[in-house]
Amino acid sequence: MNASFLASRTLKNFHLRLPRTTQLSKLSTSSQIRKMSSSSAAGSSPKPLDASNIIFKKAEQLKPLPDWKTLKFGKEFTDHMMIMKWNKQTGWGTPEIVPMQDLSFHPATSVFHYGFECFEGMKAYKDEKGVARLFRPNKNAERMLSTGTRISLPAFDPNELSEAIRKFVATESRWVPNERGFSLYLRPTFIGTDAALGVHDCENAMLYVIASPVGPYYSSGFKAIRLCCSEGAVRAWPGGTGQYKLGGNYAPSVLPAAEAARKGFAQILWLYGEEDYVTEVGTMNCFTVWINKNGEKELITAPLDGMILPGVTRDSILEIARERLVPQGWKVTEGKYSMKEVAEASKEGRLLEVFGAGTAALVSPVKAINYKGTEINVPLPEGQEAGPITTQVSNWILDIQYGKVPNHPWSIPATN
Template sequence: MMRPMFSRCASLRSVSTQTSRTLLGSWHSARSYSITPETASTSKPLDIDPSKLVVEKTTKPGPLKKPEELIFGANFTDHMLTIEWNKTTGWLEPHITPYQNLSLDPATCVFHYAFECFEGMKAYKDKQGKIRLFRPDKNMERFNKSAARIALPTFAPTALIDLISKLVKIDSRFIPEQRGYSLYLRPTMIGTQKTLGVGAPGSALLYVIASPVGPYYPTGFKAVSLEATNYAVRAWPGGVGDKKLGANYAPCIVPQREAMSRGFQQNLWLFGEEEFVTEVGTMNFFVALKNKETGQKELITAPLDGTILEGVTRDSVLSLARERLAPEGWKIEERKYTMAELDEAASEGRLIEAFGAGTAAIVSPVRCISWKGKLVNCGLQEHEESGEIATKMKNWIEARQYGDDKHEWSYVC
């Protein structure tokens, strides 16, 4: 049985010493996170303060699965991090508690108006047993942008990184030591105000859970096939496709299921009458081709125009390409390009390779794209599962994630 969370009064007026003692000492009923805060005070709300962390470790540690039995996102560690916020006080004291259910009123605004955003990041164990995060500052930057876009509170990035590090250390036994395995971290923020009124939430909950994971594709590092999708749109100008909101993901499942029913693993999202290439599934998309006029090798991805998610892996691929491929004569570009352009490059033998890039898979090589009743070959030979650039990127990024390549991107907890 999970230990129930402490109960909370419906109205938060102040956080006095006596109130704090009461809140920390009362664990007799399910803790309700749905609250109705009062009007904002004139005082400056508090930011997240790691020094006020309250830790309650589980008395019933869960069993560890064999690494080869792990299914992505299906198993969770013993503990979770929770931090409440209300517009009167700001961020309250952080808690690390045993992993448990949340208690939310049916009228909580997250259920009705999708006040929810999240991040995806990983913790790794290096050869010396040290725990590392990969570019957590980029995740926190995007997390704050997502929260601000849907009227949820922002926070000091370093404070949350500090708290996530503490959570990861407490649950470090769940991090597999084998290469390709890690601890997937899911920071999440939801609006918790109990109301059916449409407006900025007066209260919120930030929580972090962790899941030990192996390689994203259980069949191994193999190329996937895509269906070019123009009948459904993932994101549009002026929308929120560049933010990591839960509301962006659910509408993509039906098109993916339709693509899978026709034998393709993912959608390649096209946009507009021109059929601009945007993203693949839930990943950013890269193509390597030879320029038609000059013959120069180019690595291309769509620009951050408000419809493209600012992927941490995307930024890592671009940075590594400018650092290591540009000196070899490659041109690295962030520009708009169309499916017709890819088809032409493929038919002329100029399309070298294509791959998706994201936290879960790092890179995902692409074999072919179904478009207008034909298959566009993306440069791989029948016996090949990955192109040279995708393979290099996977190896380069993993070297920094696991601390083999000493670099500022790797944050030691």
Template structure:
């Protein structure tokens, strides 16, 4: 069950390791190695693979991956062990100063009963970028992915037998520096936990409503908006609370005096519309440091550019432009995208005291419907694609 096939070895050794074994300067990255994995597994009689997964992120599998690092000893061998609480020093700098980051990706059980992880190298690259920004140690991305693949393989019975379910993979990287002094970490812990579940939003696939108010800002130029760090999310909760107070489900994050549209809740955002020049266009904000480089975002751009049926751009749009297009009936769809939710249509925006209703076309003609099907066909193995890693 825990073996590696010849095809997987070829993929790992011939494709990933040559691509990622060096940093930008061309030097090897001191890293843990998947070949050094240590296993401390529960016996089959003590394992549990049935749980209530109705609420996202509340149920976890039997095992986790942990990898420790220190400046004096470097990376320790990766360990897959029973899921358990962490033991941290009370002065741990990840708790006091937010020196931490995380990732989110998914494994799917295909119609052929095989498990596939969707575009995991994009997550590894983003995690490495976040680690650099947080002054946490570098690692070989391909080695981490192989460790994750082995963990998912061990926990494969937890992957739902459902086209509505998946196994959410949460790599996390924290400083374990035991001091109140703010300094570059000399100790750190990288760990991975798994959570089976259903779609993130429990709204039955209905359109979400957004509250747009420029008094709150998710990210700013020169900040860490393009990194997947916990502070970006914890700092958004008060605005989310206010959105609910006004009867909306999520926040539409605006930036600058011209109220640029940036993200929606924890999602990237897309506008499908007829632009000022009369062209059909799919637009999303550019990756200039404010925007998280989402994997689903990139996949939507890749798919629609391959279609070559309409203009696809990465540019900012302001609320003034959006309101004008809405009044002139040039808006086709507005939707969010992300790993947890995948694609989520927006039905209403509350902006400056006015409810802006987004038009709904026939479901069969919606771009969101078409994109969802194409992505799910890849994720569940109905369409062959090099975007998935077989477990």
């Protein structure tokens, strides 16, 4: 049996044996994942994913670059896309960078019927010297492997995917805007492509990458938002797939989000359980800044217990906060906390800031939360749309993304 297939099945079965509160992506370290995926090359004919030799088919005519100031998210695409195909018998084919084009599939293709689909969201930035840079691409590649193997898609070495994406960005570097706040959004997508009905492990798959230049999430600086807490609907549950970046986790949230928007709220703050534990805000991880009951200054976010997505931005904020805020007397916590505790902190004057965090916005400050019909106001400095911690962590990470911090390991140059 194909070793790559066995690797994916092993990872999946390992996850299913875990206690409900165990987070797969936290246990599957980079070295463990690479060891599993690289085993596909040992003693078998199917080929592993290999980014060392990419076929480049240049578009006959390159498109004119758009006016960066008029960009709308996900509407404009670059000249090329990257395609990587997999077959159970032959393994991974040679990655190809080809002109941007439509994809054609049989109507019975498994991605259309059974949800064999996952994706990533990441960005490339341009530094002051005009060099395109990726931000922690290995993290996105590792998460895609974790998600893909959960739905029986084939394993791969995340280092090879990260390198393939780096080379793709180097090819499309003219599409990376050269202004701070602007970036090239990358959408790796992994799908099952069996042209037959029936729920079973995929024998054919495709991993492709498209790219779209985007402007700043807030065109004129931060704009604090209002949230409403979920009532009835839940985004994830113990033992489910809430920690994976599956397309099937996003479509069910659209209707509740639209209902919230009609009521004047920007996003839903997803709660869970009788205690109303805070999980995520919209499609972002959620951070709360408060003085906890012990009188400590604390930055807290929900734990990786299978209920939330292990966000790359989330992980970056936690790491940089532990490095720079802890020496200033702050406590940085990954732990369960409830909306009841947030409401109590607000009443007692201990609530300081709330913000969402994700690839699209980086951070999104919150000014109010509607909880069971009561509006909880989140303090903001007079005349400003974001608190000091929200602003500080945003600037710290932006400086890394745009290459202003020399030789930072999170910022990977995308050059030929």
